[in-house]
Amino acid sequence: MPNLCIVGAMGRMGQTVGALAVNFGFAVSGALEFKGSPAVGKPFCGIAVTDDPDAALKGADVVIEFALADGIVGRAAAYAKFKVPAVIGTTAVPEEGKLALAEAAKTIPVIHAANFSLGVNLLGELLKKASAVLGPEYDAEIVEMHHHNKKDAPSGTALYLAKMLEEGRGVGKEKEIYGRFGNTGARPVGEIAIHSLRGGDVVGDHTVVFASEGERIEFTHKAGSRSNFALGALRAAKYLIGKEPGLYTMADVIGLK
Secondary structure, three states, rough: OOOOEEEEOOOOOHHHHHHHHHHHHHEEEEEOOOOOOOOOEEEEOOOOEEOOOOHHHHOOOEEOOOOOOOOOOHHHHHHHOOEEEEEEEEOOOHHHHHHOOOOHOOOEEEEOOEEEEEEHHHEEEEEHHHHHHHHOOOOOEEEEEOOOOOOOOHHHHHHHHHHHHHHHHHHHHHHEOOOOOOOOOOOOOOOOEEEOOOOOOOOOOEEEEEOOOEEEEEEEEEEEEEEEEHHHHHHHHHHHOOOEEEEEOOOOOOOOO
């Protein structure tokens, strides 16, 4: 039974991963929270939560992180130091954090995904194909909704879906806009708009609309619980064990490449 360290253990996703880990064939060997967290010392899956990365990572065969982006540079270095494969579900990671993960991937296998659900990753591949076939003549709009406690907007998943649309069209992020206000004029050809809704306890809804003169095509994914994200992360963790260093994706994990 491989040993799993969970970073951001007391968050919603961390607790869901912990609850499902044993049934997926993992033993939880470490539970890490931020320095000075009130959760330090509390029980978690039969062990105590710590804010010491060295203690949490000792003996781990793989790490799953769903944490705040603050401190990701140091955590990435720690994963590389202990040669622990890393599954990163942390969103809103700044450029320096992405560079740190890329640096760690020279030593260990790393997956950094905005969403670990099978459905969302399949949707991304379908959107890439649809975007290539339909082209910029079909207006593309993304609408996402999450619970009222979510701190970042747009969601990491919405940005991932936008990226897949852009790859399909062969364009970059310069085509993205976030919401609209006031007299914006006619919609420019090729624009990819992202709209964020927040309310209630919505786990995560994403809809992508392609609209042209005379027809509209909609792709929708709705998450009913966090368990599908956790199971995807655990699947990714099992996939990474024994892999060569490098940056991997969920498309690798579920055989879409």
